[in-house]
Amino acid sequence: MFPIRPLKDIPHTGQAAVFLVETAKRVHMLVRSAGLAESMSRYLIRRIEETPTIVFWPHTEIVGLEGGVHLESVRWRNSQTGQTEEHNINHVFVMTGADPNTALLDDCVALDAKGFIKTGPDLSQENLNTAPRPRARPPYLLETSLPGVFAVGDVRGGTIKRVASAVGEGSIAISFVHQVLQE
Numbered sequence: 001m002f003p004i005r006p007l008k009d010i011p012h013t014g015q016a017a018v019f020l021v022e023t024a025k026r027v028h029m030l031v032r033s034a035g036l037a038e039s040m041s042r043y044l045i046r047r048i049e050e051t052p053t054i055v056f057w058p059h060t061e062i063v064g065l066e067g068g069v070h071l072e073s074v075r076w077r078n079s080q081t082g083q084t085e086e087h088n089i090n091h092v093f094v095m096t097g098a099d100p101n102t103a104l105l106d107d108c109v110a111l112d113a114k115g116f117i118k119t120g121p122d123l124s125q126e127n128l129n130t131a132p133r134p135r136a137r138p139p140y141l142l143e144t145s146l147p148g149v150f151a152v153g154d155v156r157g158g159t160i161k162r163v164a165s166a167v168g169e170g171s172i173a174i175s176f177v178h179q180v181l182q183e
């Protein structure tokens with residue numbers, strides 16, 4: 001197996017491409033979807049479009065990594081045309097999303113389809129009815145299906161995955177904890 005290097009401190013594929021092209025001769029940006037508009041700000045898309053050394057490949061996924069001691073070439077395939085091509089490339093950075101570590105909570109609090117914790121208004125009536133402990137009131141904003149248990153930050157479903165929002169949610173949750181303690 002070749003080392004696949006994490007891109008520390010760069011949260012977004014577009015930001016990563018713009019950052020890497022400052023030192024790399026060329027950055028190939030492979031995305032499985034048709035374009036960037038769905039997930040990226042207009043400003044970032046313009047930066048990418050205006051940078052000739054960033055080569056954008058839509059509908060594309062990696063299908064092979066080749067080399068000896070180090071990675072030497074990458075093979076990718078266009079999912080629409082089926083065409084495969086190989087390029088001499090020594091580094092691959094993977095930015096394909098996150099997997100919440102919530103398996104241990106499965107029977108405890110309601111999770112969404114991707115395993116993130118559901119809270120407050122996101123909880124369905126069924127989630128509330130099947131909770132391990134009954135509740136006497138609707139859930140608070142950041143409260144899970146288990147009364148008195150709150151979830152904040154990246155592990156919570158529907159969040160924007162940023163430090164500031166995680167910290168902010170933490171401080172909001174504390175005020176709800178005080179309310180629960182007074183009940």
Ligand SMILES: Cc1cc2nc3c(=O)[nH]c(=O)nc-3n(C[C@H](O)[C@H](O)[C@H](O)COP(=O)(O)OP(=O)(O)OC[C@H]3O[C@@H](n4cnc5c(N)ncnc54)[C@H](O)[C@@H]3O)c2cc1C
Nearest residue numbers: 007008009010011101152153154155160161162163164166
């Ligand atoms: C590469 C990268 C770059 C980023 N850059 C930015 C940025 O520039 N600006 C920005 O605002 N956000 C950025 N983010 C997002 C930001 O890091 C997160 O939104 C933020 O850290 C969320 O905080 P959190 O406390 O919810 O989760 P985390 O910071 O992920 O903390 C969760 C903690 O729980 C621990 N844990 C997991 N499972 C268990 C368990 N079973 N028992 C005990 N502990 C457990 C983990 O080890 C971890 O320490 C970046 C993220 C990544 C991955």
